[in-house]
Amino acid sequence: xxxxxxxxxxxxxxxxxxxxxxxxxxxxxxxxxxxxxxxxxxxxxxxxxxxxxxxxxxxxxxxxxxxxxxxxxxxxxxxxxxxxxxxxxxxxxxxxxxxxxxxxxxxxxxxxxxxxxxxxxxxxxxxxxxxxxxxxxxxxxxxxxxxxxxxxxxxxxxxxxxxxxxxxxxxxxxxxxxxxxxxxxxxxxxxxxxxxxxxxxxxxxxxxxxxxxxxxxxxxxxxxx
Numbered sequence: 001x002x003x004x005x006x007x008x009x010x011x012x013x014x015x016x017x018x019x020x021x022x023x024x025x026x027x028x029x030x031x032x033x034x035x036x037x038x039x040x041x042x043x044x045x046x047x048x049x050x051x052x053x054x055x056x057x058x059x060x061x062x063x064x065x066x067x068x069x070x071x072x073x074x075x076x077x078x079x080x081x082x083x084x085x086x087x088x089x090x091x092x093x094x095x096x097x098x099x100x101x102x103x104x105x106x107x108x109x110x111x112x113x114x115x116x117x118x119x120x121x122x123x124x125x126x127x128x129x130x131x132x133x134x135x136x137x138x139x140x141x142x143x144x145x146x147x148x149x150x151x152x153x154x155x156x157x158x159x160x161x162x163x164x165x166x167x168x169x170x171x172x173x174x175x176x177x178x179x180x181x182x183x184x185x186x187x188x189x190x191x192x193x194x195x196x197x198x199x200x201x202x203x204x205x206x207x208x209x210x211x212x213x214x215x216x217x218x219x220x221x222x223x224x225x
Contacts, residue, residue, distance in 0.1 A: 136172060137195070150182060
């Protein structure tokens with residue numbers, strides 16, 4: 001005769017009441033929700049840390065740019081003035097060789113002053129604070145055209161309005177680096193920086209007519225290395 005087997009609690013298999021439901025199965029939604037909360041909290045902490053790091057970097061950039069401008073920049077200005085005065089005195093002596101040497105030194109001092117000004121601007125774009133993102137990028141495109149010989153322009157959509165300072169700074173840095181890559185690698189003659197609003201999002205695109213590369217081929221080369 002067949003016997004009805006029972007579990008350790010005396011209940012037939014499969015006839016347990018709600019109080020005997022598996023704690024593992026019942027707890028899965030709660031565990032998943034807890035993991036999601038922990039993940040969201042971790043992502044928030046990482047974002048906060050990244051924001052602090054960017055702020056610290058920008059503060060250091062600003063300090064270095066100010067020191068370069070106020071100290072080294074003023075020294076170069078004083079050197080250029082002294083060379084100009086000396087050049088006039090040498091011109092009166094009639095020594096053409098010495099006059100040409102001084103003219104060369106004067107040109108080098110002027111170039112060093114220009115390089116320092118560009119370095120200070122790269123470290124801390126003051127135009128971004130005073131002009132806003134679109135005007136600062138437009139000015140940067142004009143400077144880039146003069147420096148690199150690549151005609152650059154900014155195109156902003158009709159509904160464009162500048163984002164918050166933190167986002168504007170990030171976008172400016174991205175455009176700055178992208179234009180630098182265009183000058184160094186693209187062999188382009190024209191470059192375009194475009195800004196547009198997409199609902200609550202901001203999109204910036206930097207394009208050029210230079211030499212590109214095949215993404216798949218580059219990925220294979222990197223994988224083989």
